[in-house]
Amino acid sequence: xxxxxxxxxxxxxxxxxxxxxxxxxxxxxxxxxxxxxxxxxxxxxxxxxxxxxxxxxxxxxxxxxxxxxxxxxxxxxxxxxxxxxxxxxxxxxxxxxxxxxxxxxxxxxxxxxxxxxxxxxxxxxxxxxxxxxxxxxxxxxxxxxxxxxxxxxxxxxxxxxxxxxxxxxxxxxxxxxxxxxxxxxxxxxxxxxxxxxxxxxxxxxxxxxxxxxxxxxxxxxxxxxxxxxxxxxxxxxxxxxxxxxxxxxxxxxxxxxxxxxxxxxxxxxxxxxxxxxxxxxxxxxxxxxxxxxxxxxxxxxxxxxxxxxxxxxxxxxxxxxxxxxxxxxxxxxxxxxxxxxxxxxxxxxxxxxxxxxxxxxxxxxxxxxxxxxxxxxxxxxxxxxxxxxxxxxxxxxxxxxxxxxxxxxxxxxxxxxxxxxxxxxxxxxx
Ligand code: ADP
Numbered sequence: 001x002x003x004x005x006x007x008x009x010x011x012x013x014x015x016x017x018x019x020x021x022x023x024x025x026x027x028x029x030x031x032x033x034x035x036x037x038x039x040x041x042x043x044x045x046x047x048x049x050x051x052x053x054x055x056x057x058x059x060x061x062x063x064x065x066x067x068x069x070x071x072x073x074x075x076x077x078x079x080x081x082x083x084x085x086x087x088x089x090x091x092x093x094x095x096x097x098x099x100x101x102x103x104x105x106x107x108x109x110x111x112x113x114x115x116x117x118x119x120x121x122x123x124x125x126x127x128x129x130x131x132x133x134x135x136x137x138x139x140x141x142x143x144x145x146x147x148x149x150x151x152x153x154x155x156x157x158x159x160x161x162x163x164x165x166x167x168x169x170x171x172x173x174x175x176x177x178x179x180x181x182x183x184x185x186x187x188x189x190x191x192x193x194x195x196x197x198x199x200x201x202x203x204x205x206x207x208x209x210x211x212x213x214x215x216x217x218x219x220x221x222x223x224x225x226x227x228x229x230x231x232x233x234x235x236x237x238x239x240x241x242x243x244x245x246x247x248x249x250x251x252x253x254x255x256x257x258x259x260x261x262x263x264x265x266x267x268x269x270x271x272x273x274x275x276x277x278x279x280x281x282x283x284x285x286x287x288x289x290x291x292x293x294x295x296x297x298x299x300x301x302x303x304x305x306x307x308x309x310x311x312x313x314x315x316x317x318x319x320x321x322x323x324x325x326x327x328x329x330x331x332x333x334x335x336x337x338x339x340x341x342x343x344x345x346x347x348x349x350x351x352x353x354x355x356x357x358x359x360x361x362x363x364x365x366x367x368x369x370x371x372x373x374x375x376x377x378x379x380x381x382x383x384x385x386x387x388x389x390x391x392x393x394x395x396x397x398x399x400x401x402x403x404x405x406x407x408x409x410x411x412x413x414x415x416x417x418x419x420x421x422x423x424x425x426x427x428x429x430x
Contacts (some may be wrong), residue, residue, distance in 0.1 A: 007071060011042055045070070052076075110177075110193030116186065118143050118156060130193050132171045143191075156181070166196070176200050212374040216258050216388070220251035254386075261390035264321060265373070268397045274315035278428045282308025284320060285344055292327045292340065299336035306344035310351055311428040314402045322398035325391040326355045326418045332385040333416070334359030349424035354417060361412040370408060371396035395420075402426050 015038025023031015049072035056076075060083050068076035101122070104111050110127030112120060119142050123135050131147050138146055144153045155165040161181040169175040180192040227244045230236070236244070289304045296302060312319065330340045338358040345352060362370070366377045374389035376382040382389060392406075399406050403423050410416035 008042070012039065015039060015042075046072075053079075110191070110195075112143065112191040112193070114143060114189040114191065116188060118189070120146075121188075127191070127193055130169070130172075130175075130177055130195065152179070155179070209373060213258075213262065216374060217255055220254045223251045224248050254383075257386065258388045258390070261388045261394065265390060265394055265397065268318055268321075268394065268401065271315075271318075271401075274318060274401050276313040277316070279312045279314060279316045279319060280308075281306075281311050281344060284316070284323070285342065287320070288324055288327050288342065291324060292331055292342070295328055295331045296340075300331060300334055301339035302342070303339065304342045306342070308344075310346050312351070312402075312422060313426050313428050315398075318398040318401065322395045322420070323353055325395045326353075326420070329391060329418070330355045330357035330359065330416070332387065333357065333381075338415075346427070347421065349427075351422045351427050352419055353422070354419040356415065356417045358415040361414050361416055362408070362410040363412050364410075367408050367410065371406065 015035050019031040019033075019035035019038070021031075022034045023029075049068050052068065053072075053076070056079075060079075067073060104122065104124045107124060108126065110124060110130040112123040112127045112131070112133070115121055119140055120133065120135070120138050122139075123131075123133050128134060133143075133146055144156060147153075149167060149170055151165065152167055161183065164178045164180040167177045167179055169177055174197065175195065176197045178194045178196045180194070182190045182192060184190055227248050231241065231244060285304060285306050285308060289302065292302050327340070327342060334340060334357040340358075341356045343352070343354045343356070360381075362377055366375075369375045370377075371392045373393045375392075376387065376389045379389075396406055399420050403426060405421045407419045407421060408416065409419075
């Protein structure tokens with residue numbers, strides 16, 4: 001029997017103990033009055049506490065500002081404690097859920113949690129922007145009603161999740177997603193959405209590059225092996241033989257140049273960021289002028305406008321390679337009689353190296369693509385002048401690594417201007 005019940009019975013017994021002598025010695029109605037008063041006081045006491053409990057139960061709180069009396073004090077105490085424990089547990093669980101949601105949001109991949117009927121339970125902001133969802137309004141909706149691309153619907157309903165689905169986004173232009181479904185907890189599913197646009201582009205660039213290199217090398221190789229076969233099989237006279245050997249030498253020289261440019265490009269790409277050693281621009285520009293004059297062989301007017309200032313900071317071999325490419329291109333794409341002007345001067349906080357020519361010029365649609373590897377406006381003309389189509393790719397890479405920008409302006413038939421703009425951080429003495 002509980003102590004509260006015993007206490008209650010003892011109080012009734014106590015009232016009876018006082019009431020019995022009163023009834024016996026005074027009058028029975030006095031005894032009954034004493035007994036009923038005792039019972040009434042107890043009932044008032046319990047009703048008051050019960051009313052407090054009833055009020056509290058409407059809006060339970062864990063703050064024991066309402067204290068019970070007597071036996072009720074213990075009951076209230078236990079209820080408060082229980083309420084406190086429940087609230088602490090809920091707060092812990094809320095904190096854990098908040099941490100899980102924060103972890104989900106921190107993922108760089110999109111994440112969507114689906115229930116057994118493919119209804120959305122949760123998705124992070126990355127998935128919202130990748131798939132066009134809005135968790136605030138889409139929670140509980142079937143995902144196939146929101147992402148309606150037939151490939152996606154078929155993949156989800158096909159239930160074969162061994163391989164991820166590659167999906168070209170209909171919402172975001174040029175965006176490719178890889179969607180991986182991971183089943184978890186009783187027919188629930190987790191969608192992991194990766195944006196693979198960049199890696200796809202890199203793959204494509206690599207494939208194109210390999211195809212281009214093979215194509216570029218195959219042409220001179222075919223010529224070479226053709227002549228070799230002829231020489232092996234047919235007895236040709238010495239003059240003809242001489243001509244064949246010259247042509248073979250020309251093709252092998254061409255392959256050497258391509259390989260050399262590829263090596264330059266790859267060494268620039270894999271080299272550590274250029275340092276900050278000071279490059280003597282006066283002697284670099286003087287060397288560029290001498291090389292241009294040698295290549296031109298007197299066919300062009302070459303003017304250099306520079307007092308050699310300011311000096312640059314960076315990797316000398318890389319900058320020589322970039323700037324020399326611009327100068328030799330001007331010579332190669334300017335017909336005899338034309339003129340070439342090389343300018344090096346401070347510009348704003350930085351400096352500018354510009355090469356202007358009165359050559360064949362470039363149509364506007366080609367200009368954005370000039371720095372792509374192996375891109376040429378006129379393949380035959382480039383080849384005839386010993387070009388590989390890699391020169392401006394080398395220029396772009398070396399300039400990028402020196403935080404410089406290449407600016408090209410040109411007009412077909414009139415000439416071109418290639419300008420490299422260096423920021424203040426690359427100019428010595430600033
Ligand atoms: P290439 O070895 O073919 O010259 P580049 O990468 O140096 O390769 O240049 C890419 C293309 O840009 C060239 O094939 C040519 O069509 C065009 N080009 C570059 N410089 C000039 C210029 N100064 N004038 C006209 N066209 C140019």
